[in-house]
Amino acid sequence: MSRIHCERCLRPQTHCLCALIPRLDSRTRVLLLQHPSEVNHALNTARLAALGLRNAELRVGEVFEDLEQWLTQPGYRTGLLFPGEGAQALQAYAGDERPWLLVVPDGTWRKARKLLHVNPLLATLPRVTLGALQPSRYRLRKAPGEGALSTIEAVTQALNVLEAPALFDALLRPFDALIEGQIAAMGQQTYERNHLR
Structure with a gap:
């Protein structure tokens, strides 16, 4: 017998x-492009980010036929939140500066790169990154490299930079609860043995 799931958060x-x-307002628009393999992942952080931001949208797929339409949002400048050569570090908005439409691929690094490969329009977007990174709170997964963050952490840090002094840390409340729940389910000893090395 399968468990009943919440239709909103899918937990x-x-x-x-x-x-x-939370339901937070932001000047910045966030378009999350989620690889289908992430939809049923226990820590589906892109969905949590989309639910927590009024100015965010989550699209699931590999090839996005309507991508060009989604990227043409009047009043926004578009950037791909993804590291790479020539990526510029995000900075706080100055005055009436046009806000960003941040396109955020969601998946493992390999799957995120695949999204860029099979959607060539993404490769034409200017890349933006986070400058000084806060350490990841994702204590259950070994990061593939220095500065690797979950999708919700990357979005939160980007918004904290762009819309300072406003803070979007409330987005991380369900993420922190997920991590604590996973640790509780595995038991503290198992967590310490497998994740604190």
Whole structure:
């Protein structure tokens, strides 16, 4: 017998995170492009980010036929939040500067790169990155490299930089609860043995 899931956060009903998910306004628009393999992942952080931001949209797929239409948002300048050669570090908005439409690929590094490969329009976008990174709170996964963040952490840090002094840390409440729940489910000893080395 399968467990009943919340239709909004997709978590099992007994572990629903909806009470922890904020509804935050932002000048910045966030377009999350999620690889299909991430949809049923226990820590689906792109979905949490989309639910927590009023000016965000989550699209799931590999090839996005409507991508050009999604990227043409009047009043926004578009950037791909993804490291790479020539990527510029995000900086706080100055006065009436046009806000960003941040396109954020969601998946493992390999799957995110595949999204860029099979959607050539993404490769034409200017790349933007985070300058000084806060350390990841994702204590259950070994990062593939220095500065690797979950999608929700990257979005939160980007918004904190762009819209300073406003803070978007409330987006991380359900993420932190997910991590704590996973640790509790595996037991502290198992967590320490497998993740604190």
